[in-house]
Amino acid sequence: MGLIGDSLIVVFSQILFFTFAWIFFLRKIFKDNEVHQKTIIFVFSITFALSCTMFELVTFEILDVLDSYSRRFYWQIILFITLADVIVVLPYLISYYITANFSYLPNNSKIRFLSSFVLFLLYLYFFWKIGVSFPISSPRHSFFSFEPCIGRVGVIGVTIMALLSGFGAVNYPYTSMSLFIHPVSQVDIDASEKRLMQTINMILAKKRRLCLAELENKVSCNIVLADHISCLEEVSRQLFLELHQLRCAKQRIEYSNTFQGKYFNVLGYFFCGYCIWKILISIINILFNRVGLQDPITRGIDIAVHYFGFSVDVPFWSQQISFWLVGVIVVTSIRGLLLTLTKFFYAIASTKSSNVIVLFLAQVMGTYFISSVVLLRMNMTAEYRTILTQILGDLQFQFYHRWFDVIFLVSTVCSIFFLYIAHKQAAETTSAQCWR
Numbered sequence: 001m002g003l004i005g006d007s008l009i010v011v012f013s014q015i016l017f018f019t020f021a022w023i024f025f026l027r028k029i030f031k032d033n034e035v036h037q038k039t040i041i042f043v044f045s046i047t048f049a050l051s052c053t054m055f056e057l058v059t060f061e062i063l064d065v066l067d068s069y070s071r072r073f074y075w076q077i078i079l080f081i082t083l084a085d086v087i088v089v090l091p092y093l094i095s096y097y098i099t100a101n102f103s104y105l106p107n108n109s110k111i112r113f114l115s116s117f118v119l120f121l122l123y124l125y126f127f128w129k130i131g132v133s134f135p136i137s138s139p140r141h142s143f144f145s146f147e148p149c150i151g152r153v154g155v156i157g158v159t160i161m162a163l164l165s166g167f168g169a170v171n172y173p174y175t176s177m178s179l180f181i182h183p184v185s186q187v188d189i190d191a192s193e194k195r196l197m198q199t200i201n202m203i204l205a206k207k208r209r210l211c212l213a214e215l216e217n218k219v220s221c222n223i224v225l226a227d228h229i230s231c232l233e234e235v236s237r238q239l240f241l242e243l244h245q246l247r248c249a250k251q252r253i254e255y256s257n258t259f260q261g262k263y264f265n266v267l268g269y270f271f272c273g274y275c276i277w278k279i280l281i282s283i284i285n286i287l288f289n290r291v292g293l294q295d296p297i298t299r300g301i302d303i304a305v306h307y308f309g310f311s312v313d314v315p316f317w318s319q320q321i322s323f324w325l326v327g328v329i330v331v332t333s334i335r336g337l338l339l340t341l342t343k344f345f346y347a348i349a350s351t352k353s354s355n356v357i358v359l360f361l362a363q364v365m366g367t368y369f370i371s372s373v374v375l376l377r378m379n380m381t382a383e384y385r386t387i388l389t390q391i392l393g394d395l396q397f398q399f400y401h402r403w404f405d406v407i408f409l410v411s412t413v414c415s416i417f418f419l420y421i422a423h424k425q426a427a428e429t430t431s432a433q434c435w436r
Contacts, residue, residue: 006070013056014049021048025358040358043085043093047362051080051369058376061387075391083149086366087127090359095119097355130155134399146294147393150370154400157371162404166411169275174419176268178256192246196239197408203232279412282405289402374400 022045060066066074094366096116130152174180210225255261377388377397389397 003070004068010074016050017049018045021045037355040355044362047085047366050102051366053078057385086363090363091123094359134395151395153367154371154374157367158400158404159407160368161371162407163411166408167415170412170415173272176264177264181252182249184246189246192243196243199236281410283407
């Protein structure tokens with residue numbers, strides 16, 4: 001096809017990814033917020049487009065789309081721009097907007113530029129110190145080579161991936177399985193609403209008495225009534241939260257009886273089994289320092305051929321299934337990360353911090369996708385694994401998989417503990433509401 005035709009394909013896909021990210025940003029992340037900085041949207045969309053292009057190039061390697069020279073050329077360009085974006089551009093913009101929110105700094109562009117640059121240099125120092133603590137790349141690489149940068153970004157990204165995976169492996173079965181739903185009836189909800197309304201009426205009555213006491217200049221009575229009102233308002237807040245929990249539990253019960261709810265309930269049991277299996281495998285990998293030399297697809301087909309006597313072309317089917325597995329991993333990774341970023345933004349965003357949060361989420365996204373490519377190597381056959389190794393450089397890939405297992409195990413155990421505490425408290429609250 002030639003370099004020009006290959007370039008048109010890559011540029012066109014970049015435009016599609018960029019447009020999708022821009023629309024997603026405006027309609028999902030900032031649906032109810034005003035964005036005054038077009039630079040923020042542009043940087044976020046560029047980061048998303050670059051991240052998706054890396055996955056696109058992985059797919060092109062498997063399908064043998066574009067010339068091999070073109071793929072290698074665009075791998076180097078996309079990887080360089082993405083690393084520059086994640087390591088330099090986004091951190092500096094984050095530093096700039098953080099200092100812009102400092103009210104005690106004088107409103108002087110030179111001072112703000114200097115303070116943001118100092119904060120950026122501080123970030124670069126800690127970022128580079130990561131390489132001292134972890135065996136991420138070979139010591140013979142130069143300061144400006146790809147490998148040290150990819151290695152440091154990989155440590156941060158793999159940590160984020162492991163934390164999200166560990167929490168998701170526990171949280172999804174907990175939220176989708178009917179086994180963890182608290183039994184709640186409409187009678188319990190009506191009783192809770194009645195108690196809340198009684199408390200609100202008591203607050204209104206005491207506020208009327210407080211107004212009369214202020215007109216009559218009864219100081220001692222005012223203090224007592226104000227204390228009573230404060231206590232009742234705190235009680236009303238607790239009653240409102242308890243009522244909200246009861247309604248959410250009732251909605252979960254109704255949803256679990258639908259076809260979709262039953263489907264996700266079965267899926268929850270499947271992921272519960274997967275979580276247990278993944279925990280056991282992680283423990284085994286950590287204890288015995290085990291890292292698979294063969295991808296899971298080829299190993300599974302070899303086991304089927306050896307033990308069940310199937311007569312299949314192992315290399316052919318390994319490549320085909322590997323392609324579909326990579327596709328599923330790519331789609332679910334992008335979808336899962338976008339949903340997580342949206343929830344995270346709505347949870348902590350404010351008027352002043354919105355720009356910083358979006359830039360931080362863009363950096364997390366770029367770091368996450370670079371690390372996904374590093375870990376994706378293990379799920380590919382030996383042929384495609386070699387290609388990724390040549391592109392990513394001489395990284396210590398075994399370290400990343402071991403580090404993922406360690407952080408995944410810690411995240412899973414912590415998630416189980418915190419969800420157990422939350423479930424126990426919710427059960428006690430529901431029981432107390434039902435017996436009142």
